[in-house]
Amino acid sequence: DGGITQSxxxxxxxxxQNVTLSCxxxxxxxxxxxxxxxxxQGLRLIYYSQIVNDFQKGDIAEGYSVSREKKESFPLTVTxxxxxxxxxxxxxxxxxxxGTEAFFGQGTRLTVV
Amino acid sequence: EDQVTQSPEALRLQEGESSSLNCSYTVxxxxxxxxxxxxxxKGPEFLFTLYSAGxxxxxxxxxxxxxxxxxxxxxxxxxxxxxxxxxxxxxVAGGTSYGKLTFGQGTILTVHP
Numbered sequence: 001d002g003g004i005t006q007s008x009x010x011x012x013x014x015x016x017q018n019v020t021l022s023c024x025x026x027x028x029x030x031x032x033x034x035x036x037x038x039x040x041q042g043l044r045l046i047y048y049s050q051i052v053n054d055f056q057k058g059d060i061a062e063g064y065s066v067s068r069e070k071k072e073s074f075p076l077t078v079t080x081x082x083x084x085x086x087x088x089x090x091x092x093x094x095x096x097x098x099g100t101e102a103f104f105g106q107g108t109r110l111t112v113v
Numbered sequence: 114e115d116q117v118t119q120s121p122e123a124l125r126l127q128e129g130e131s132s133s134l135n136c137s138y139t140v141x142x143x144x145x146x147x148x149x150x151x152x153x154x155k156g157p158e159f160l161f162t163l164y165s166a167g168x169x170x171x172x173x174x175x176x177x178x179x180x181x182x183x184x185x186x187x188x189x190x191x192x193x194x195x196x197x198x199x200x201x202x203x204x205v206a207g208g209t210s211y212g213k214l215t216f217g218q219g220t221i222l223t224v225h226p
Contacts, residue, residue, distance in 0.1 A: 006156075031212045040122075042200065042218040043157075058213070090156055096212030101147055104156035 002027045006091050006105035012113050013078065013085060021076045021108045023091035029103075031096050032074035036060060037088040037107075046089075049074055050096075078110060086112050115140045119201050119217035126191055126224050134186040134220045136201030144206040146184050147214065148177050151198045160186075160199075191224045198222070 004025045013019045025032065031050055035043040045058030049068040063082025068074055074093075078085045088109050094102040116139045126132055138146065145164050149157035161170045163179035170177050174195065176187040186199055198221050202214040 004156075033213070035216075040218060042117075042216040043202075043214075044216075045213055048213055092214075094212045101159045101162050102212065102214060103159065104149075106156045107154070109154070 004091055004093055004103055004105035006089075006108050008108060009106065011108055011110045013110060014113060016080045018077055018079050019110065021078070021089055021091075021110070023074045023076065023105060024072055025074075025091075025093045025103075026072060027093055027103060028071075029093035029095050029100075030071070031094050032068070033092045033094075033102065034058075034064075034066065034074070034076045035090045035092065037090060043090060046076065085110055115203065115205055115215045117201055117203055117215055117217040119199075119220050121220060122218070123221040124223070126188075126222070128192055128224055128226050129190045131187070131189045131191070133188070134199055134201075134222070136184040136186070136217055137182060138184070138201075138203050139182075140203050140205050140215075142206035144204045146179055147202045147204065148184070148186055149200040149202065151200055151219070153198075157200055188222070191222075193224045193226050196222055196224045 007022045033048040034046040037043050047066040049055040065077045090107050091105045092102040118137045120135045148160040151157045161177040166181045168179050174189050178185045198219045200219045201217045
């Protein structure tokens with residue numbers, strides 16, 4: 001079954017810690033994206049990647065970092081510089097050149113404790 | 114700046130009571146408008162893509178339409194299982210956007226039996 005897998009589903013972070021959220025896809029999509037969702041604010045773009053070893057900042061990249069070493073994988077690190085990291089994080093992938101819609105993973109809920 | 118506004122923020126319907134959700138957008142150039150359904154704690158699930166004014170798409174009790182300034186998601190004779198948050202997103206035309214989506218804040222639909 002093709003799809004996007006995010007892990008873990010729930011993640012707890014202590015103040016000052018960096019944490020990494022995993023996102024893997026087997027849809028052979030070129031582009032991958034990370035969005036953040038807060039109540040009442042819809043989804044906001046953190047980072048996106050068009051191809052391996054290349055990525056671009058989205059609207060709210062401060063305090064986050066990403067890597068794209070493989071086509072299938074696009075992990076997101078939430079650093080200690082992110083002042084309000086508690087949110088629902090969603091990973092997506094698509095083939096923009098073919099005009100396909102974006103497919104989403106099931107999300108990771110990050111909570112600062 | 115690209116903007117997407119959804120209304121109403123929340124909608125409560127009785128089973129069988131038809132209604133519509135609105136998505137107004139302001140973009141430099143529209144490549145596509147997307148509708149997603151999101152259940153609590155889950156990732157968004159793709160419903161429709163609309164590309165040009167006048168286009169319509171249907172799926173079971175849902176019908177999406179598009180004009181040059183807005184899109185409607187019509188729900189005919191809804192059932193309790195249609196309860197979810199409905200998200201609207203736009204994809205902007207242009208080489209640097211590469212499939213990025215700009216989302217509205219969503220409409221929370223509750224259908225009572």
